[in-house]
Amino acid sequence: MKFTLLNSFLIFFLSIHSITAQNVVTVDSAGVAKENNSSFSVDTSVAKDTIKPFKRFKAEGVASVIGEYVIVEFDIDLSYIELKEQGVAIDEISRCQMLGKLMEDKLYAHHAKLDSLLVPDAEINGRIDQQIQYMVSELGSEEKVAEYYRKESISELRQQLFEVNKTLALATEMQQKITEEVEITPEEVREFFYKIPEDERPIFGAEVEVSQIVIEPQVTKKAEQEVIDRLNEIRAEVVEGGASFATRAVLYSKDGSASKGGLIPGIKRNSPYAKEFKDMAFSLLEGEVSEPFETSFGWHILYVDKIRGQEVDVRHIILFPQVSQSTIDEAKSKVETIRQQIVDGNISFEDAAKTYSDEKETRNNGGKLVNPVTGDTKFDLTKMDPTLGAQVYNLKKGEVSKVYTDRDYTGKSVFKILTVVNRYDEHPADYVKDYEKIQELALKEKKIRAIEKWQDKKIKETYVHVNEDYKDCEFSSNWVKQ
Structure with missing residues (x-):
């Protein structure tokens, strides 16, 4: 099937995420899924086969072989389970479409290995830990999780999860390459836009540009020293007393890594x-265990678990200084005074x-927020x-x-005031006003074409076998190479 220009970009980079409810939608290049929050629609009627979801197949029957990878019927069934957990309407997805997506993943992974692309096992194991934790929270115990996925033990499930996650990670690396x-x-962007019939051009939703002023309650030197002293006590328990750093992290660390013994695997020099x-x-x-040190996130001690070339696996414990009620009250009074000065016209929001x-992050830009998804200010x-959204929805320009009170990443209360710098009503795409968005769509469409071209070439070069049931x-x- 050939993509339309408007639909193709929606499908790019969407992929199956195994056995965990993540914020993704599963599609194959046949355009299986729908983008719920988009103004565009994806045609899901591309595969006219009559094979329906959950038709009974031999559980371990081979559906296809791609290079060194074998896809069995259970892999397809498992994918339906995953999609159902994510709330996707599986009745609209045929087994042909599901198999198509799985074959794509295997093709990418196969050639990623041939091209010596690497994904650290520690990174995969970290994902699996999160997936198992999520499944246990949903089903109650590791035994119930293994039973739900028809495995003899949680170890057997972990092994399958490792293989699936490794394949997906390699596929992602290959797509990026x-x-x-x-x-x-710019000329390609212009051609992309003007090829789209005027009545089919995308509709961009209502947007706002927002600025904010944030006032944080000040941390006293005394509170800061208390945290340093506590971290030094924990460090002494490990270095001098032989206590387990991982256990101390579980007991005392104040971030999400605590449940994993403070483990942060695969840190590179360019890691975020x-x-x-x-x-x-x-x-x-x-x-070795570090002395206490400070980042913008809090105070840490760090233990180097493993050095692997240019990557390091570490464990850390992070603590946050306590904030007194008097400093909270002082911060609230300060932000209320600033707000009144702006309202009275004594100072502009930007200057304040x-x-x-x-x-x-926003102070030098006059408080203007940057959209982390698009990179612009809308x-x-x-x-x-x-x-x-609740704070700015009814604000006029x-x-x-x-x-209002918000909480930062440490759980500490901060006080904010907001203003709407600009409002943009819903409108059909305009080449000048929406150039950045149109450029993004054009680039995604071009990347899809590059992937299609690569696929066509590699399918011809790769051993592919498709079971008679799917011919x-x-x-x-062209999986059947007709």
Whole structure:
């Protein structure tokens, strides 16, 4: 099947995430899934086969072979279970379409291995730990999880999860390699846009640009020293007393890694962690425990678990200084005074943000927020963070919100005021006003074409066998090599 320009970009980079409810939708290149929050629709009627979900097949019957990978009927059944857990309407997805997506993943993974692309086992095991934790929270125990997925033990399930996650990780690496050098020129963007019939051009939803001022209760030197002293006590228990760092992390650390003994695997020098954290990780020897040190996230001690070439597995314990009620009251009073000065016209919101805001990321930009998804300053009102959206939904342009309390990543209360800098109503795509969005769509469409071209070439070069039960499927790719 050939993609339409409007539909193709929606399908790019969507993939199956195994046995865990994550924020993804599963599609194969036949366009199986729908993007619920989009103004566009995806045609899901591309495979006209009559094979329906959950038709009884021999459990371990081979559906297809791609290079060194074998896809059995159970893999397809398991994919339906995963989709159902994610709330996807599986009745609209045929076994042909599901098999098509699985074959794509195996093709990517097969050639990722041939090209020596690597995914650290520690990274895969970290994902599996999170998946098992989620499944246990949903089903109650590891035994029930193993039973639900028809495995003799949780160890057997872990092994299958490892294989599936490794395949998906390799597939992702291969896709990124295929598209990493794909670029788009202004002329290509222009051609992409004007090829779309005027009545079929995308509709962009209502958007806002928002600025904020953040005032944080100040941490006293006394509270800070108490945290340092506590971390030194824990460090002494490990270094001098022989206590387990992992156990101490479970007991005392205040972030999500605590349940894994503080483990953070596969840190590289370009990993998205605080510079101070990475510097410490790469300055220690294996088995060494750091002195307490500070990042923007809190105070840490760090233990180097394993050094693997240019990657380091570490464990850490993070604590946050306590904030007194008096400093909380002082911060609230300060932000209320700032708000009143803005409302009275004594200072602009932008100048107040530059002068008073405690948020470094937005202060120098006059408090203006950057959309982490798009990289620009516009937020789609239907997709923005619910807490933020609730505060600005009814604000007029230039109006200042009431003071409200939020919590930062440490759980500490902070006080905020917001203003709407600009509002943009829902509108058909405009080449000038929406150039960045159109450029993004054009680039995604070009990347899809690059992947299609790569697929066509590699299918011809790769051993592919499709079971007779699926020979009549109308796959989007030439899997049966007709």
